[in-house]
Amino acid sequence: MPFFLIIFSFLGIGCPAARAADLTDHLSGDAKVPWQISADTVEYDAANTTYHARGNVVIEKQKTRLVADRVAFNRQAMTASATGNVVMTVDNDVLTGNQIDLDMNHETGVLHDGSIFFNKTHFYIRGQCIEKTGKDTYRAERASVTSCDGDRPDWVITGRQVKVTVEGYGSANHALFKVRQVPVLYTPYILFPVKTKRQSGLLMPEMGYSDRKGVFWDQPIFWAINDSSDATVYVNPMEERGTKVGLEYRYALSDLSFGTIMADGLKDRRTDDGTEETERWAYDDDTYSRPNTDRYWLRAKIDQELPAGFSAYLDLDIVSDQDYLDDFKGGRSGYHRTLDYFESVFDRDLDTLEDNTRTNKLNINQTWSHYVFNADLLWNDNVVKRRWAEEDDTLQQLPVVMFNGLKQEVLDSGLYWDIDSEYTYFYREDGERGHRTDIHPRAYLPLRWNNFLSIEPSVGWRQTTWVMDRRTDDDLSRTSTREIYDFELDLSTEISKIMASPFGIADRIRHSIKPEVVYAYIPEQDQSDLPYFTSSDRIEEANRITYSLTNTFTARMARPAPPSSSPSPGADEPATAPPPSPTLPPQDAETVPSPETVPAFNYHRFCRFYLEQSYNIAAARENEREVLSDIYGELEIDLGRYLSVDADAEYDTYDTRFSAHNVEIRLKDNRGDQLSVEHRYKTRVNKSICGTLSVVLTDRLTVRGEYERNLMEEKDIVQGVGFLYQAQCWGMDVFFADEDGDLSVSVLINLMGVGNIGK
Template sequence: MRSYLCLGILFCCLAAALNSASAEEAQPYDFYADAMGYDPASGLYTARGNVRIEGEGLIITADQVSYAPDQGIIHGEGSIVMRMGQDRMEGDRLVYHLEEQRGFFENGRLFISESQFRVRGRRIERTGERTYVVDDAGLTTCEGERPDWEITASRISLTLEGYGTLNHGAFRIRGLPALYTPWLFFPAKTKRQSGLLLPEIHLSDRHGYEQLQPLYLALSESSDATLYYHFMGKGPDRLGLEYRKLWSSEDRLTLRLDGLKDEDPTQTAVQEGISRDRYWFRMKQNLAFAGGVQGFMDLDLLSDIRYMDDFKGGTLGFTKTNALFQKEFGRELDPEKEDTRTNRLLLTKTGEVFRMEGEVIWEDAVRRRTQDLQDDTVQRLPRLSLSTRRQRLLDLPLYHVFEGESVYFHRIDGERGTRLDLAPRVYAPFRLGPISAEPSLGLRQTFWHSENPLEETSSGYHTENRLLYDARMDLFTEVYRVFDGGPIGADKIRHSLQPRLTFEYVPDKDQNHLPFFDDLDRIEKKRRLTYSLTQTLTARFKEERPGEEGPQDTYRDYMRFKISQDYDMDRAETRGEKPFSDPKAELSLWPLPYVRLFGDITWSTQEAKWSAYSSGAEITRDAHYFYAEHRYASEISASLHLRGYLALREDLGLLWDYERNLKEKIIQKQDYGLRYNAGCWQLDLIYSDDKDDRKIGFYWTLTGLGVLEHSLDESFLP
């Protein structure tokens, strides 16, 4: 079947190029040549030497051309080249009817710029408005007379936006036939078309031999679907569906559903809540309504907590699905290991000075649901909010903002009820010489109406309220100096110091009797001073840019260093408590355009030692890529992550992705591979091993035709 898939792709290349010619309507043409003549007997115009014929969207050059005006036919010989935009067709002899837009090339060669396809044929003929015939055809994206791979056929006949036939087709490697089909009937459409896609194939310890076969369905101009059949040598087969609908750039939907029926789950699986029907449904949708109202829907429904771990690779796996949603919607899924999956519908309306939101959130606690445990997960059904932007208060030197929220909290087991929260705030910014000051005062009024059915003494719904105020003062400034560029080649270097001091105050208020749904229900007292210092180095270069006069300014960051710490006045007045928080420093360096160094470190004031740190480097130069990061948190975790690609030659390289838990001395992930890139094709051989499964697979890519891949994510590949 693979031969049919590869050979069937030939129609896409020819149809795309030839279709551009079919769209051209008859236009007036201009003729240029070194010498031109006319033969009254035959009625032919002749042109010799640097012949050039131009019409809208079409340029023909040749050594010699004759033109019969009564027939509208051009005969061309010698180095004939026809250009249609960036595409190019050439041959030894051309016969072409300008008005009817039909004719043929002998020993023709066609280059399609967008896809880099090269098509050849002993004769490439356009027989009608949408019909073509190519004799002794060949297709490749490789250069040279003997390409690394090529699809050949004795004859191809096709009708654009219709169907075509291929006779005696073969897939050849370095001229040697590897696959053959005597005849192939295929759809000759330049638009989206239904059909089988290249499969994913890999071997693993867990599932044995696997093949994921996709079937693409073009349902309409604005919607399509892909059906998946996942064969597994060990275990039941899996089915999948992907559906996409596009109404506009702001109104679109993508969903994926896959699952299987496990007729014989293990006893351990049953105890973990894994049923016979296993599935994962995820969907994201953007909605556009009248009046500027926007909607965002996220659904994530999982049959059991082990499903994503059992099927984490391939197109339907977590990483590729998450990357798809991030690319199309700018929103990600919950983390792969998170067993509480968020389902949300959000409606927003934004004006010049306000923003309104209406939201429904259901947190699906998969473990509690499948194992029949008590579920006190908080749901928001719904949440309504109104906020305003900072704006001037009358003609006073004051600014104000407002945030208001009303939420109904629901629990399957536990307290539930409604909360109304109103929070206005006033700012009074001013300057003290070079220092900017911004004092602000906030007021928060909160009401609850709730009940707890699990309490034996509960008498139904009851009402509570709380009134709090808070105060804040921000002081900040910037001091900088500009130096000459010095040895780094910059024109100027700007060194900036940005100190900031913030004081926050919240009075002490007993709130233990209030309902508790989230952190807003317990606002702790606060008398906290936060101070930080940020330093930056920014270089300015003078560079010449094509199309612009004189040198232009470009800027590049060299260094960013920030150190911060808190001082808690309440802790200072409490015996045994240390008022200073653990100071933290963060550093980013770009010593060279292709090098980034980064790290952060935290000092424990209580234990008098470094409590946490991380450091890393990222290097990207030419085809080489290297990333390394080490993280450490005292008594909690330690890890090492290495990822990269090393180009041994222009066409050969090593790639790797390695993660290790240093605290538990466990390898979390290790992928090692070899990549060979011949320009028009590429092969990646990869061995993958994590703590649960091992895989051996490959990426085989024919440039322009697609990729035959294993289930390993390609996200780490450079």
């Protein structure tokens, strides 16, 4: 009959908790909590110091439960054996078999004709004999491993001998990879990851083929240096080009101090010397050859917290030649993935793929309540001029120091002021060099008429001084000054109406209309003898009126009630959070506010429509034909994850046509179907369209496509189509692409619990 033994511990009276570990520390727990045992009968063999439990044996302690027909425990040897329909569960991990033998002193054991399921990695080991050889290591004979459920898994790796380290790697001798019990691949030896935590070792490779690279293999090697930094080394042999080697180093010291440094390069077998024999390796829109074989790309972004509230931001982008980014825009370390990573982690991008001038910048910043300080070192690396031009007149700014005062009131007078000030040293290897100091204070007098019309006149006084180190015209003075004033008058008002919402998700919609008229005046001044470095060295005459209209729609939605308090760590949760990943800046934990401080509603601006045009009074006085500027408009629609529209356009009222427009539309439904279309146009400069489409055919199969075309040159840039199949324990991503004449096919197989294979 069932009974409970409260004082008697199944794993030995007085045995330390550290010695009570089972196959994966399963039989661990609080030493003060007793084991509870129920069985039909329990007998004690004093001669052999062995307890025997028989019939419906159930042994439980905290999260551990062992069920068997018979259990024998030797108190002196600290060994236990369970036989007959053995099922052991700890948390959600499950061991099943005919027999299990445990050695608590050495934390080892043997499972016969059974299987182990690791819930965290959703991983199964099955075998005739599964031996626990250490705290987290296993060896199995005539075994198989898989992450698929069921007796006939979709895929399985079998081997004469399989070794597995939890949160490490597995290996198999004479391994056979099977798909639905059909042998697909044999190898004398295989190594595969079995982990969920970041750990040093080999990552799954990417494989593929393209016309420009041939067959390639990209093997990443990951190094978990410590809790706050890691690195990845890439070895990428390519049939046509040679072997590209790369390094990516990441660190995160605090919320405000983190960075990533990437570098890769190769000794390229293929060059472009301008002859017909090498034109295959050139690009149609590139007028310069590329005879060099030593090729590289160094890029980095670093955010660093400094003393006294200062911050530093570093951007590096140095490339060997004008074709490198085009040649290696794909892959793990290519341009596209690098750009996506920098935008998501640092919220800063790279220069475009086609830009031959790469920006390198160091910024030191400090922001106070009314003032902002910035100091920049800006180096523009013109790849073409650096390599081919006899003279390099690329403009550098070393340094740029800016100190700006934000708009603020003078005592309580009702008068406001702000100031922009800047010092820059402009450097060129060839051409003019010199210093420029610019100070631009401004005074404002904001007024209000009948609480309806806002009136704000303002006047600014700009003083600029140049001191030149070198001028191309020796007849011009090396010291120049400019003083010029400007005047503005800003008139605006805003009317709004709150109405009932036709959408069930919102209860109210606020529509606001803001008309605004701005008059700007800058007197004409001869500046032809002044140095010229940037557009601010020439301030054009202005005598114009700019009028605009802004329509804004904002929805009000009821806010869900917050939880009453933050949950405390329970038995299934760690008491402290794991250290932040070094690939991303750590974030502060979100504090749950009390119900009294939470607003009752959420507000979402779902539509904004803006129109603007200028009337040039100075041009009208000169009887010029075009006194009206193009009508400029912006449209933003954001309906959450279902629809978003981002558009801007310029309309020429004299030629009655659009001179430029850009439209991007993104659609998504509840099934996960997605469509993104973008059209760009600028007269005689650019006309292109691109789009991506993803359609969910079934819960497992998704078809996707990608297309981009240069409509001006009537040339396809990218054409691609593929599908993604996702089963319970594996997935396959197949994609065919023709990108700028480079045909490629990629196949990515994801085995859950093992990783990615291919591409």
